[in-house]
Amino acid sequence: MARRAGGHVLTQSGLTRGVASASAPSPLAAPRHVVAVIAFDRISPFHLSVPCVVFGEDRGAGGLPEFDFRVCAAEPGTLTTTAGFSIAVTHGLDALDDADTIIVPSWRDPDETPPAALLAALRAAHQRGAQLVGLCLGSFVLAAAGLLDGRPASTHWAWADDFARRYPRVRLDPDVLYVDDGNVLTSAGTAAGLDCCLHVLRKLYGAETANYVARRLVVSPHRQGGQAQYVQQPMPPNPRGDRLSGLLDWVTGHLDIAHTLDSLAERALMSRRTFTRRFRLATGTTVSAWLLAQRLARAQQLLESSDESVEAIATMAGFGSTASLRQHFAHAYRTSPSAWRREFKGA
Numbered sequence: 001m002a003r004r005a006g007g008h009v010l011t012q013s014g015l016t017r018g019v020a021s022a023s024a025p026s027p028l029a030a031p032r033h034v035v036a037v038i039a040f041d042r043i044s045p046f047h048l049s050v051p052c053v054v055f056g057e058d059r060g061a062g063g064l065p066e067f068d069f070r071v072c073a074a075e076p077g078t079l080t081t082t083a084g085f086s087i088a089v090t091h092g093l094d095a096l097d098d099a100d101t102i103i104v105p106s107w108r109d110p111d112e113t114p115p116a117a118l119l120a121a122l123r124a125a126h127q128r129g130a131q132l133v134g135l136c137l138g139s140f141v142l143a144a145a146g147l148l149d150g151r152p153a154s155t156h157w158a159w160a161d162d163f164a165r166r167y168p169r170v171r172l173d174p175d176v177l178y179v180d181d182g183n184v185l186t187s188a189g190t191a192a193g194l195d196c197c198l199h200v201l202r203k204l205y206g207a208e209t210a211n212y213v214a215r216r217l218v219v220s221p222h223r224q225g226g227q228a229q230y231v232q233q234p235m236p237p238n239p240r241g242d243r244l245s246g247l248l249d250w251v252t253g254h255l256d257i258a259h260t261l262d263s264l265a266e267r268a269l270m271s272r273r274t275f276t277r278r279f280r281l282a283t284g285t286t287v288s289a290w291l292l293a294q295r296l297a298r299a300q301q302l303l304e305s306s307d308e309s310v311e312a313i314a315t316m317a318g319f320g321s322t323a324s325l326r327q328h329f330a331h332a333y334r335t336s337p338s339a340w341r342r343e344f345k346g347a
Helices: 045-056 116-127 138-144 157-166 191-205 207-217 243-252 261-267 272-283 287-305 310-316 322-333 337-344
Strands: 034-039 068-073 101-104 131-134 178-180 184-187
Touching: 034 045, 045 068, 045 191, 045 207, 101 116, 101 138, 116 131, 116 138, 131 138, 131 191, 138 157, 138 184, 178 191, 184 191, 191 207, 207 287, 243 261, 243 272, 243 287, 261 272, 261 287, 272 287, 287 310, 287 322, 287 337, 310 322, 310 337, 322 337
Parallel strands: 034 068, 034 101, 101 131, 131 184
Antiparallel strands: 178 184
């Protein structure tokens, strides 16, 4: 699955829920959730833009929550980017003092120790209960601050071995897109940062809000799979225009019926061996793992958006029994379907 699924995942303790406000808050209104993003010299514009498009866009007219969004500079002066242009940031590290969520979108060089002032600001924020997010190489910054010691974490697969050598006390999982350890989250590289930010939004305001933002960004709100799909993974020449593509679309619409490797190979008019090879090329995983991921995603969707009973959802998602759904859900997320519904439905 795309998310890290240990006992530490999906724990919500210490999480501050924001309150939407389309105008200046009244004395009686709760303050807006403060999201601060750390910029630095030689930053990648893409990595900086990811939290900006999720949390910094003005969507108040659509009834969506607005954030007190800040981009903060770890260093004074105009910052250069890897794309050849410069940016001016008006906030310094003092803007982190009251931030509810602090995002480190990347880091310029794993060999370079981040500035002492930045590390101290992150430690102080963590101590007072802020939620910290390290995207891609941003996990190196959180680790350098000592905030990942003894905790699970992820980073870009290309730097996973280097990360493990530098920070042996961190429980690195290089095979997932992001890890949620309550008030500290880390993600894999590039687009996985978007997955992680959407997950943070979902934790704060629920599935409907995150799904709306994902649609506006034309991305999936629940990307399935792990980094293994993107590590030297050859792609078929036309992955969306062949029989296998049509079969995958058909299966996702018929998860309530039983599927096997043989039945799917037969439907695709392929031998078992050819089907297995082409399926792995197209999806990066096995048939059974892909089916389970689709069924879990369908169960999540139904739990969050419908009033169907857990028993009915187990059937609709193809688990066959409530016991099977609960077993797989507990293994994947260390929580129950009912607890998931309470946390995310109508949040």
